Amino acid sequence: MLKNSQNIFSFIKSAFSEEESITPTKSVIKWLEKRNEQVSIHIEKVKFYELKQWKYDEYSGSLRHDSGKFFSIDGIKVSTNWGNVNEWEQPIINQPEVGYLGIITKEFNGTLHFLMQAKIEPGNVNYVQLSPTLQATKSNYTQVHKGKKPHYLDFFRNAEPDQILLDQLQSEQGGRFLKKRNRNIIIKVDEEIEVKDDFIWLTLAQLKKLMNFDNLVNMDTRTVISGIPYGSYDEDVVGLFKFFGYQGNNNIGRKFLASALLENSLHTNDEVIQFITRLKSYYELEVERVSLKEIDDWVYTPSEIKHKENKYFKVIPVQVEIGNREVVSWSQPMVQPTQDGLCAFVCKEINGVLHFVVQAKLECGNFDIIELAPTVQCLTGNYRDTKKGKLPFLDYVLNAPEEKTVFDAIQSEEGGRFFREQNKNKIIVAGDEIPLELPENYIWMTLNQLHTFLKYNNYLNIQARSLISAISFI
Structure with a gap:
């Protein structure tokens, strides 16, 4: 703190x-x-049996480092009452x-x-x-x-x-x-x-x-x-920021600053906590370890672990040589996406203060079932193929006019575990075309509230944090 x-x-x-x-x-x-x-730098895709100090462990059913450290690639079976798909299996990175x-x-x-x-x-x-x-x-x-x-x-x-x-x-x-x-x-x-x-x-x-x-x-x-x-x-103190020169050089910067500093929000923090607690109490998430070579709908080949329909992502073995690292040569498994993703926040002024549409999202690796995510988060599936109207706000984000888009950049995922994964990141300032009433599992929050919940563990996911980091006041 x-x-x-x-x-x-x-x-x-x-x-x-x-x-x-x-x-x-x-x-x-x-x-x-x-x-x-x-x-x-030289990076080469190799075979799993060519990985140095990595091997498939028959006992655990995981791909592990000889030291037992770093991380492992495990197979998991997921059961949940969230969404339309209530059970699936997949590989996952286990790095405790x-x-x-x-x-x-x-x-x-x-x-x-x-x-x-x-x-x-x-x-x-x-x-x-x-x-x-x-x-x-x-x-x-x-x-x-x-x-x-x-x-x-x-x-x-x-x-x-x-x-x-x-x-x-x-x-x-x-x-x-x-x-x-x-x-x-x-x-x-x-x-x-x-x-x-x-x-x-x-x-x-x-x-x-x-x-x-x-x-x-x-x-x-x-x-x-x-x-x-x-x-x-309060508003009087925020007025002092203008006096001291912290008012921003553009209108949207001033609006973001006010949203970050003011406590004037549609929902109180207690109401946000109640919203999250209710969802955590209702939705269930069970994760069971299974062997990598026995995951339903996934194929373990000498050169990759992939979904049988080539969807979502795959695990690949690579040999790496980099000149200025602590270790200059090593090999490891990496996760490679099958497509780029999309993460976006939609916001609008409510009672004169910018509020963000935040969704509560369950993901299989979450520490505590639910985390707060951007308005739109499409990482594992191809959002371009999503049926119109199926995912809240996706159509709006894809068709938002340029003058309403205040941030638009392609950002990489973490390059130590993910192989050339990048997502389009967008922030869109909407008007009356976005109603005050939101779909189930979505809530309005100010930037000040998002910052408040960032102080504590496991409230905002990394995609939401990535977008928040890009918000500028100038």
Whole structure:
């Protein structure tokens, strides 16, 4: 949780400070392009039997690392009373470790800057993306792989309580990971620290600006900065932000800022909790382990685990060689999608404040059955083939006029486990064409409320957090 109002105002100032950065944004883009040109990377799809230190475990029925660490690919059988399909089987990533997603911050010329890394992941579409200062699983930072210790690890291990600006446990993709969580943490330092190769200081405004470009800011960065709240205020206090210059340069930026700061919402937080609790109490989710080679409707071949109709995703074995990682050569299984996805928030003004259409969504890997998701989330099926009218708000999102679309970019999923998976991310500001009454399992929430629920574990899923991170006030 945030420690005090000074930290809150430091975040707000950084969110308005693109020009005040010690590195111009255009230079950052060129810096990333140069890193991509210089990268030494070779990724080859191989056979499962060619994976080094990975094998199919007959006893557990899983694809596992010899150390028993990192992660495994398990088979699961899912039973639920949610939706039209109440039972299915699938592969899933089982990674029970809690990893670090951490960012170091420091003030330069009175403005908070974030230490970001140009990190190569084998599954990234464009290889190099901006990642947190520290992005490491427990197996990585405890050096199970016998490689080098990640840079800046000790800053997080030794952080004093008054250095920690944000500290949350957040979930990962609920349809692909089994109850996976990471520690999202932001710390602040005052001392001079060495900026290693491939690291750079950026303001929060710059990070949000760079999210408008396809596949520049990775998923782990997006989930960390999504958790930054900006406090709750009445309208008189919000008026002071205009006096101090925090009013934004465009109309939508001002509306997003008001939605983030004001407590004026259609539903109280208690009503939101009641909405979620009711759904968690009614819907059931049972997950049972089954052998990977015996999953219904899936085929285990020497080169992939795939659905018999080539739908959803597949698991592939890859051999990786990367020049500047803690380990430069390794092999692993990865999840490869069969199509790109779509994630979108639709919002509109209610009583003068922007509210977002939020859906409660059950996914098989969720830690606590239900998480809050974007208005539209289509990841496992081809949304282009969805029958018209079958999925709430999908037709509206696909046909929304350009002038109502305030954010539209392609964003990658996490490149350490997912092979070249990317989704179109959109935020649309609607008008009266979206009625106040919503379909079942949907609710209106302000940005302030979304930030409030982000403080706690397992409320907002990673797709919702990714979109929230892109919301800019300038």
